[in-house]
Amino acid sequence: MGLTATEEAGLKAAMEAALAYRRTDHDRPICSAEPTPMAQARFREPTPEEGLAPDAVIAELIDRIEPGLMVSTSPRFMGWVIGASHPAAVAADWLTSAWGQVASFADIAPGAAAAEEIAAEWLLDLLGLPPGSGLGFATGATMANFTALAAARTALLDSVGWDVEADGLFGAPEVNVVLGGEAHSSVYLSLRMLGFGAKRVHIAGADDQGRMRPDALAEVLRGLDGPTIVCLQAGNVNSGAFDPFEALVPIAHDHGAWVHVDGAFGLWAAAAPATRHLTAGMAEADSWAADAHKWLQIPYDCGVVIVRDRGAQQRAMGSTASYLPQEERRNPADYAPELSRRARGIAVWAALKALGRSGLAEMVERHCAVAREIAGILRDEPGLSVLNDVVLNQVVLACGEADDPEAGRKTAETLNAVQAAGICYPSAGHWRGRGAMRISVCSGPATLEDGRRSAEAIIDAWRQVSGG
Ligand SMILES: Cc1ncc(COP(=O)(O)O)c(C=O)c1O
Incomplete structure (x- = not known):
């Protein structure tokens, strides 16, 4: 018997929690429910003096960490450049x-x-x-x-x-x-x-x-x-x-x-x-x-x-x-x-093995198509400017006209509102002297529909900020 009962229970609980998470991550609000200080507070305690059984450790880990999870495996997570971990690779x-x-x-x-x-x-x-x-x-x-x-x-x-x-x-x-x-x-x-x-x-x-x-x-x-x-x-x-x-x-x-x-x-x-x-x-x-x-x-x-x-x-x-x-x-x-x-x-x-040559090519091309879709929708919205040529999976967006001294603030506020709404998650950046929103399509399952939902969420946030 290589495993004790509580060790086996811990491994099974981890697998169950992983499955429960990945079954629902496409529909979860993307931004973590708890900001960093609260996530830290959940873990803060003195060094454990006595050990716990593995299944209890895993139950406690899940409890403490889940509110602080950023749902970067969502198809509409578009922050930095972060992949979504293919299930076969996770396994x-x-x-x-x-x-x-x-x-x-x-x-x-x-x-x-x-x-x-x-x-x-x-x-x-x-x-x-x-x-x-x-x-x-x-x-x-x-x-x-x-x-x-x-x-x-x-x-x-x-x-x-x-x-x-x-x-x-x-x-x-x-x-x-x-x-x-x-x-x-x-x-x-x-x-x-x-x-x-x-x-x-x-x-x-x-x-x-x-x-x-x-x-x-x-x-x-x-x-x-x-x-x-x-x-x-x-x-x-x-x-x-x-x-x-x-x-x-x-x-x-x-x-x-x-x-x-x-x-x-x-x-x-x-x-x-x-x-x-x-x-x-x-x-x-x-x-x-x-x-x-x-x-x-x-x-x-x-x-x-x-x-x-x-x-x-x-x-x-x-x-x-x-x-x-x-x-x-x-x-x-x-x-x-x-x-x-x-x-x-x-x-x-x-x-x-899971993607094959064709699956890898299809994913890269689909992500680039999603980026072009998002850029196309955003370009049609008055007050929004796509600052880059969208040749790959990246879109750089600024809110407000280039000569508007408040454009940086408006871009930052729009980004905050998008992230808080939880439908999609771009991140911040700077491009050619302007504060910008970076939209990076890199999540394996992202579809054109995810692109459209994301663009709409960004436009909604921009209209809230601009009063449009
Ligand atoms: C162009 C480029 N080079 C290097 C890096 C660093 O990669 P890593 O964070 O995996 O070390 C990044 C990360 O975003 C990148 O975009």
Whole structure:
């Protein structure tokens, strides 16, 4: 008997609660019923002195947390860029925990490593990236960016005779880093963690959609000598715009630079025929980062890092110790920062089996159609302006005319009213100097009807605020 009665009751109660939640999440008010201070108060108590039975622990957890849950699995949750966790991936993730597999070395968890290996091959195929590239499962796009840039650092410094793994960065030849004017904050964080510094970057200016300008990149590179990394972007976090890879990658490569693409959500555009053109030329880059917990609907957390020169990735990330397996195999730990971690690739395998190539493409294309539907309805409402070209799943909205000094306040009040109404949930942002509402369609089940309901909810809120 592996489980006691109360342990088994706890596991069953968790499954029942999960099912009850996911049966009803499409109709729940999206905004959590309790704001953060109340959610904190529900948990606040002294350190437990005595243990509780597992079923009692789970009952108490559900009781305390449910009022504070943000319903980010709703098809009308459109805040930040957050996926809704595909049920097959959730189920696989439960099993990953129950099986207790550690994805570090293949011989420590052969089945988990095998599932991750095939999921990695499928991802390269679906994204049209070079077969044979190294692929690691990290916590998210932040660590995926970090890993790719670490591999770039290894390879570039090696090319000028410096072993950064052995000798570190003190006294090393300088590595230039070029970013677009709209690079995501996580790229800056990665640069800080890698010892490159967030301020010692060269910025190549962006156009009005946030795309790096080829003339700006050429100009910046003309002034630089030595090892260079150029970071491009697939999917601006606000506008969804893509850097023009076909023009930019050859400019960077002619300079001998390593090209990295941050495609936290935009990389998935490569998996759908209708959006693939946005990624033209992207596969010629040297490394890529994506989030599987965004558009692939993997439960949090799961990022994906892909490096063409898998040897550089292994050198940057791999570690050995006498007590660890020494056999030559594909070891998950060689491709991402952690030695021990949950086997995230099992949920990726399950989502890809459940969706297939056609299901993934259909979902990406449907989400983009929902975004266009929302933008079309909002554009027809006097006083509302869609600020971006809606090329992907992102809509940036401002309320009030551009010359209205109260427009920022009106946008913020409209957003608050939308969130409080609970029908849909966009989040706040800034775009080209204006306070904005960001609408990101990234929830697996979202339909055109969800888009229409969401647009109507936004218009209702705007009319309340504007007295229209
Ligand atoms: C373009 C881009 N890059 C990187 C990230 C960071 O991803 P994560 O939060 O999964 O680390 C995000 C998150 O929204 C993003 O949109």
